[in-house]
Amino acid sequence: MAARKFYQLSAAERLDVLREQGVLGGSEEYEAFARAQSHGILEPDVAGHLIENQISQYALPLGVVPGLRVNGREYTVPLVVEEASVVAAASNGARMTARAGIHAESEPHRVLGEVVFLSDDVSADYAQEVIVSRETFLFARAEEALPSMHARGGGLESLEVRATPDGRFTRILLTINPCDAMGANAVNTISEALRAVFEDWFGAQALVAILSNAGDDSVTTAEVELEPVDVAVRGMDPQALVERIALLSELSQSDYLRAVTHNKGIMNGISSAVLASGNDTRALEASVHAFAAHSGPYDGSYQPLSTWTVLDNGHLFGRIRLPLQVGIVGGAASSIPLAKAARAMGAYGSITEFKNVLAALGLVQNLSAIRALAGPGIQAGHMNLQMNALAIAAGASGGQIERIAAQLRALPASERTAARARELVAQDEQSENGD
Numbered sequence: 001m002a003a004r005k006f007y008q009l010s011a012a013e014r015l016d017v018l019r020e021q022g023v024l025g026g027s028e029e030y031e032a033f034a035r036a037q038s039h040g041i042l043e044p045d046v047a048g049h050l051i052e053n054q055i056s057q058y059a060l061p062l063g064v065v066p067g068l069r070v071n072g073r074e075y076t077v078p079l080v081v082e083e084a085s086v087v088a089a090a091s092n093g094a095r096m097t098a099r100a101g102i103h104a105e106s107e108p109h110r111v112l113g114e115v116v117f118l119s120d121d122v123s124a125d126y127a128q129e130v131i132v133s134r135e136t137f138l139f140a141r142a143e144e145a146l147p148s149m150h151a152r153g154g155g156l157e158s159l160e161v162r163a164t165p166d167g168r169f170t171r172i173l174l175t176i177n178p179c180d181a182m183g184a185n186a187v188n189t190i191s192e193a194l195r196a197v198f199e200d201w202f203g204a205q206a207l208v209a210i211l212s213n214a215g216d217d218s219v220t221t222a223e224v225e226l227e228p229v230d231v232a233v234r235g236m237d238p239q240a241l242v243e244r245i246a247l248l249s250e251l252s253q254s255d256y257l258r259a260v261t262h263n264k265g266i267m268n269g270i271s272s273a274v275l276a277s278g279n280d281t282r283a284l285e286a287s288v289h290a291f292a293a294h295s296g297p298y299d300g301s302y303q304p305l306s307t308w309t310v311l312d313n314g315h316l317f318g319r320i321r322l323p324l325q326v327g328i329v330g331g332a333a334s335s336i337p338l339a340k341a342a343r344a345m346g347a348y349g350s351i352t353e354f355k356n357v358l359a360a361l362g363l364v365q366n367l368s369a370i371r372a373l374a375g376p377g378i379q380a381g382h383m384n385l386q387m388n389a390l391a392i393a394a395g396a397s398g399g400q401i402e403r404i405a406a407q408l409r410a411l412p413a414s415e416r417t418a419a420r421a422r423e424l425v426a427q428d429e430q431s432e433n434g435d
């Protein structure tokens with residue numbers, strides 16, 4: 001019998017192979033992988049069937065942002081993230097915007113598919129002519145490909161032919177309503193079904209039939225108007241603070257280097273909430289950053305996803321606009337129990353509601369970050385919370401974590417190092433042992 005390939009082995013067998021190859025690290029790493037596999041949250045056979053070449057499981061903390069007020073409702077939003085201060089900052093943002101509340105709205109949830117031919121094989125004009133004359137057949141074929149989506153009121157909504165800007169390719173664009181799902185699989189199924197029809201009619205092979213992660217036609221907007229006192233920082237004039245926040249916002253419009261970091265701050269909250277919900281974070285982020293790269297004054301200028309301005313009445317006005325390729329059904333949530341629980345806890349009654357909450361979360365996350373930057377700086381708040389992670393990395397466990405973190409916080413910033421944390425852990429152990 002032929003030897004089984006790596007991907008045909010069990011998780012335990014794969015671990016053994018990797019140990020023999022010496023690529024696992026040491027026995028400590030082997031133990032860590034093996035323990036997480038048997039004591040992880042997922043049943044080992046579920047984990048082993050979700051991805052390929054699986055050897056272990058990976059856990060991250062799940063936290064919540066309480067009291068995020070969006071469109072008159074209060075949400076408790078679950079986040080999964082490894083970075084200290086993200087949840088605290090989002091909670092801080094929810095607190096600062098609770099009085100005013102955030103208003104959010106989403107354009108209809110749609111995803112684009114594209115079937116692409118070389119324009120030498122199929123000209124845009126010809127494709128257009130054929131599609132217009134046989135539209136009824138194409139819609140019937142799309143319905144046949146995914147009858148359940150059609151029955152829900154979704155499915156193919158429109159067909160449009162657009163050549164690429166350089167004229168080399170003819171794209172047939174399919175606008176699809178995936179109802180409450182993110183829609184990638186739905187769009188791919190319909191696109192491939194129509195590809196076969198087009199190839200038959202045109203007598204040419206399509207280059208590709210796939211969804212586009214560009215979400216420019218399905219954008220969510222969230223806005224908030226705050227009084228300076230809502231964002232006040234001790235020891236600083238609130239009006240001067242909001243003026244500095246607005247200036248920081250202008251900087252991110254002028255300076256690409258700052259825009260990237262500004263958007264990273266926004267995605268701190270959104271990506272973490274999307275991860276918690278069992279949605280595809282790669283699709284989300286590709287879509288968001290592509291939008292940021294061509295939604296500005298000229299195509300190709302990477303822009304901030306949010307802006308903050310001071311209104312004539314002295315209030316601070318914030319607005320965020322971005323596409324959110326997510327779903328409240330489908331994806332990994334049906335197989336990952338905690339993702340399912342996180343979706344249920346978010347209590348998003350519709351896909352629009354989920355997107356509105358995500359955009360609001362991004363806006364308040366951004367507010368906390370730039371308020372800190374415009375005020376005391378980021379390190380004071382962020383590094384305070386980061387001290388727990390430093391203590392854990394230095395080997396602290398149980399009640400020691402809080403003790404060491406408190407000692408680290410009391411040190412000047414320049415002395416809060418890994419080496420110093422290890423020294424403190426060693427001293428703590430000595431005193432615990434009565435040495």
Ligand SMILES: CC(C)(COP(=O)([O-])OP(=O)([O-])OC[C@H]1O[C@@H](n2cnc3c(N)ncnc32)[C@H](O)[C@@H]1OP(=O)([O-])[O-])[C@@H](O)C(=O)NCCC(=O)NCCSC(=O)C[C@@](C)(O)CC(=O)[O-]
Nearest residue numbers: 085086088089091092095261262265368369372378381382
């Ligand atoms: C860190 C804080 C919140 C401290 O904030 P603070 O004002 O020093 O602390 P506070 O004790 O006055 O707390 C204010 C509120 O923050 C929340 N809060 C406070 N502490 C906790 C905690 N332990 N757990 C949960 N929530 C917490 C909580 O809502 C609290 O209100 P309260 O409930 O007490 O009335 C503040 O300094 C802050 O918001 N900083 C921003 C931190 C941040 O953005 N971190 C992300 C990592 S940095 C990054 O990745 C991106 C960045 C910053 O570069 C993006 C950019 O450049 O734009």
Ligand SMILES: NC(=O)C1=CN([C@@H]2O[C@H](COP(=O)(O)OP(=O)(O)OC[C@H]3O[C@@H](n4cnc5c(N)ncnc54)[C@H](O)[C@@H]3O)[C@@H](O)[C@H]2O)C=CC1
Nearest residue numbers: 148178179180181182183184185186280283327329330331
């Ligand atoms: N480029 C990309 O972004 C790609 C992403 N993917 C993956 O595709 C998955 C997302 O695709 P989907 O089609 O959203 O998920 P999916 O394949 O899980 O489909 C959603 C399922 O939910 C059912 N459903 C039940 N109630 C529904 C309702 N009210 N509205 C809509 N559907 C309902 C649908 O019939 C369907 O079976 C993600 O796992 C993603 O990682 C796959 C290929 C490419």
